[in-house]
Amino acid sequence: MTLPFEPIQVEPxxxxxxxxxxxxxTTRDFKSGDRLPSELELAKQFGxxxxxxxxxxxxxxxxxxxxxxxGSKLMMVTRPQADHVAENxxxxxxxxxxxxxxxxxxxxxxxxxxxxxxxxxxxxxxLEQLIGAQKSFERETTPRYVAEFFAAIASATHNPVLAxxxxxxxxxxxxxxxxxxDKVPQARSRIITAQRRICEAVQSRSAEGARTWxxxxxxxxxxxxxxxxxxxxxxxxF
Amino acid sequence: MTLPFEPIQVEPxxxxxxxxxxxxxTTRDFKSGDRLPSELELAKQFGxxxxxxxxxxxxxxxxxxxxxxxGSKLMMVTRPQADHVAENxxxxxxxxxxxxxxxxxxxxxxxxxxxxxxxxxxxxxxLEQLIGAQKSFERETTPRYVAEFFAAIASATHNPVLAxxxxxxxxxxxxxxxxxxDKVPQARSRIITAQRRICEAVQSRSAEGARTWxxxxxxxxxxxxxxxxxxxxxxxxF
DNA sequence: CTCGGCACGACTGTCGGACAATGGTACGGT
DNA sequence: ACCGTACCATTGTCCGACAGTCGTGCCGAG
Numbered sequence: 001m002t003l004p005f006e007p008i009q010v011e012p013x014x015x016x017x018x019x020x021x022x023x024x025x026t027t028r029d030f031k032s033g034d035r036l037p038s039e040l041e042l043a044k045q046f047g048x049x050x051x052x053x054x055x056x057x058x059x060x061x062x063x064x065x066x067x068x069x070x071g072s073k074l075m076m077v078t079r080p081q082a083d084h085v086a087e088n089x090x091x092x093x094x095x096x097x098x099x100x101x102x103x104x105x106x107x108x109x110x111x112x113x114x115x116x117x118x119x120x121x122x123x124x125x126x127l128e129q130l131i132g133a134q135k136s137f138e139r140e141t142t143p144r145y146v147a148e149f150f151a152a153i154a155s156a157t158h159n160p161v162l163a164x165x166x167x168x169x170x171x172x173x174x175x176x177x178x179x180x181x182d183k184v185p186q187a188r189s190r191i192i193t194a195q196r197r198i199c200e201a202v203q204s205r206s207a208e209g210a211r212t213w214x215x216x217x218x219x220x221x222x223x224x225x226x227x228x229x230x231x232x233x234x235x236x237x238f
Numbered sequence: 239m240t241l242p243f244e245p246i247q248v249e250p251x252x253x254x255x256x257x258x259x260x261x262x263x264t265t266r267d268f269k270s271g272d273r274l275p276s277e278l279e280l281a282k283q284f285g286x287x288x289x290x291x292x293x294x295x296x297x298x299x300x301x302x303x304x305x306x307x308x309g310s311k312l313m314m315v316t317r318p319q320a321d322h323v324a325e326n327x328x329x330x331x332x333x334x335x336x337x338x339x340x341x342x343x344x345x346x347x348x349x350x351x352x353x354x355x356x357x358x359x360x361x362x363x364x365l366e367q368l369i370g371a372q373k374s375f376e377r378e379t380t381p382r383y384v385a386e387f388f389a390a391i392a393s394a395t396h397n398p399v400l401a402x403x404x405x406x407x408x409x410x411x412x413x414x415x416x417x418x419x420d421k422v423p424q425a426r427s428r429i430i431t432a433q434r435r436i437c438e439a440v441q442s443r444s445a446e447g448a449r450t451w452x453x454x455x456x457x458x459x460x461x462x463x464x465x466x467x468x469x470x471x472x473x474x475x476f
Numbered sequence: 477c478t479c480g481g482c483a484c485g486a487c488t489g490t491c492g493g494a495c496a497a498t499g500g501t502a503c504g505g506t
Numbered sequence: 507a508c509c510g511t512a513c514c515a516t517t518g519t520c521c522g523a524c525a526g527t528c529g530t531g532c533c534g535a536g
Contacts, residue, residue, distance in 0.1 A: 009308070012489060014296065026332060026476045038516055049491045051289055054518090058252065058293045062300035063326050065333075070247070073499050073517060080330035088301050088326060089402065092318035094264060095303075096398040106399040109351040117343070160334040161344040164327065165403050238264045250518060276487060287520045292489090311488060311528050 013048050017056035020046070025065055030077045036066065062088075082160075086167040093172060094238055100176065100225060101232040107169050108218045111150070114166065115198060115214035116207045118156035126156035127203055134195045141188050143177040146170070149195055153214075156202065172236055176225070183228040190220050251286050255294035258284070263303055268315045274304065300326075320398075324405040331410060332476055338463060339470040341410050346456045348404060349388070353436060353452035354445045356394035364394035365441055372433045379426050381415040384408070387433055391452075394440065410474055414463075421466040428458050 011019075021042075024030050036042070039057070043050040057075070060066045064080030093103075118126070130152040137145035147170045154163040181187045194217035201209030225232060249257075259280075262268050274280070277295070281288040295313070298304045302318030331341075356364070368390040375383035385408045392401040419425045432455035439447030463470055 014489080022329070026329060032333070040516080051292075051492090052490065054289075055293055055296045055489095058296040059300040062297040064330065071499090075517095079333040080326075082330075085327055085330045088318075089323055091260070091264060092302065092320075092323045093399060093402060095270070095317040096402075098398050102397045102399045105355070105397055106403065109355075109400075110348060110403075113347040117347075159340045159343055160336050161331060161340045161407070162347075164331060164334075165344065165348075169399070252518080278487075289521090290519065293518095313488095 014052050014055035014059075017042075017046050017048060017053060018059040021056060021060060022063070022065065025060075025077055032077055032079045034077045036075050036077060082164050082167050083171070085164065086171050089168040090171050091238070093168065094236055097235045098172070099233050099235055100173075100230065103169050103172050103236065104218070104222050104225070104232070107166075107173075107221070108215070110162075110166060110169070111153075111218050112211045112214045114157055114162050115153055115202070115210040117159065117162070118153045119202045119205050119207045119210035121158055122156040122202050122205070126152070127199075130156060130202060131199055134192075134199050137195060138192055141181055141191075143174045143181065146177060146191065147174050153198070153202075173221075176230060176236070177221075180221075180224045180228045180230060184224050187220075187224045187227075190224075191217070194220060252290050252293035252297075255280075255284050255286060255291060256297040259294060259298060260301070260303065263298075263315055270315055270317045272315045274313045274315060320402050320405050321409070323402065324409050327406040328409050329476070331406065332474055335473045336410070337471050337473055338411070338414065338468065341407050341474065342456070342460050342463070342470070345404075345407050345411075345459070346453070348400075348407070349391075349456050350449045350452045352395055352400050352404065353391055353440070353448040355397065355400070356391045357440045357443050357445045357448035359396055360394040360440050360443070364390070365437075368394060368440060369437055372430075372437050375433060376430055379419055379429075381412045381419065384415060384429065385412050391436070391440075411459075414468060414474070415459075418459075418462045418466045418468065422462050425458075425462045425465075428462075429455070432458060 021030075030036070037045070039050050039053050042053045046053065057066065061075075064084040065077065066075050067078045068075050118130075122130070130149070133145055133148040133152045137149065150166060150170045151163065154166045157163070181191075194213055197213040198210055198217065200206075201213055222232070259268075268274070275283070277288050277291050280291045284291065295304065299313075302322040303315065304313050305316045306313055356368075360368070368387070371383055371386040371390045375387065388404060388408045389401065392404045395401070419429075432451055435451040436448055436455065439445075439451055460470070
């Protein structure tokens with residue numbers, strides 16, 4: 001018995017070019033903030049046509065590795081921003097027919113320990129940011145500020161993984177959260193209370209307090225959806 | 239005081255085309271498995287050049303929305319595969335300088351509740367898959383099977399969000415896990431024991447058992463890294 | 477009638493060239 | 507030192523072309 005041949009796959013040039021450039025970025029050969037060589041220059045270096053280079057560039061752009069400063073025409077290398085990545089993740093989840101329950105369950109698992117870590121490790125600046133988000137929500141009860149609050153909590157853990165994991169969830173819930181807040185009268189005050197308590201716990205570095213209040217906070221979300229008559233088994237759409 | 243104008247942004251045609259196609263996919267107008275119209279056809283419909291369409295296609299491809307059956311030349315619409323998305327997420331995390339400690343901490347937060355949910359909701363098929371992964375690792379102690387084991391656990395929760403959240407973590411750890419297993423003699427048996435216990439707990443639907451053994455299992459990883467002399471503050475590379 | 481082979485057509489991957497628009501930049505004037 | 511301007515580089519888009527190949531349908535052999 002001879003061992004079978006590997007299925008040979010011919011990768012088109014634009015994929016190879018993209019892979020080569022991605023490699024150069026992940027090895028920090030191109031650092032964040034660097035200007036990329038011009039398309040013509042790249043084409044010359046790779047020995048391919050400019051059109052081919054452009055196709056490769058689109059791939060990096062979609063991965064968030066390349067962005068253009070507002071109103072500028074030059075492309076810069078960047079570390080992928082969390083919300084950009086989260087958008088892709090969110091789309092993937094939607095296409096996998098995730099339900100509100102799925103997302104809520106994930107939040108109920110992830111957020112309490114995140115809050116706990118935030119309480120332990122927050123800096124003065126983190127706290128300021130967190131309280132800022134909380135005050136913003138008191139002023140204007142927009143789901144955007146709820147998202148900001150969660151982002152501030154995650155950021156206070158100083159663990160990029162946690163931030164990255166959590167953003168898509170909130171992003172997915174955000175639209176329906178607005179509807180829920182509008183329909184359920186007591187939602188506003190319950191959210192405000194929970195946020196305040198969490199802020200206090202984080203301020204006094206009370207890991208236990210942050211965890212229990214975050215647990216309540218997330219549980220409230222589910223209660224809110226039920227009161228608003230939103231079917232938790234409903235598939236989330238964009 | 240007049241309210242300020244929105245900063246007007248001119249989006250290039252290839253972005254608009256991509257956005258339009260993504261919209262058609264997320265609304266299920268194009269369903270998974272459908273063939274896309276040919277590039278020429280799309281160019282005619284959008285009223286742009288084929289090159290422009292091709293640039294847009296690369297973006298969808300990079301988002302995992304378009305794939306080509308092996309050896310085929312036709313493009314098909316697909317729901318983004320978890321490992322494809324995970325690759326992008328992983329790259330983003332690497333570029334954000336995540337450390338082993340960051341990833342490990344996230345796993346220590348996420349995995350125990352995931353195991354708990356898996357024990358509650360697993361089907362006979364899930365169990366089979368899980369035990370299969372466990373047996374594979376016993377046969378050949380490759381980190382790939384560790385990843386498979388975690389994937390099986392997450393899949394048993396029947397919550398796509400959890401699977402999606404967890405894959406990048408294991409993926410990031412996988413290479414160094416191999417090194418750790420090679421360096422620490424007792425690592426193999428400890429992993430095997432933990433996996434067995436988790437399997438048993440999942441089999442008997444013992445949520446508590448699954449959680450506690452998963453907690454131990456993840457804690458072992460950290461211990462293993464320390465014994466192998468791997469600095470936990472080290473930034474992960476690809 | 478079924479199956480394998482063949483020819484044709486459709487489509488993708490890649491190339492070369494071209495041009496308008498505009499951001500970047502260096503120069504020269506104040 | 508600062509500002510305006512003219513030039514240059516670069517991006518976005520289009521056109522046309524061609525090789526390679528996958529899919530498909532036709533046809534002849536068994």
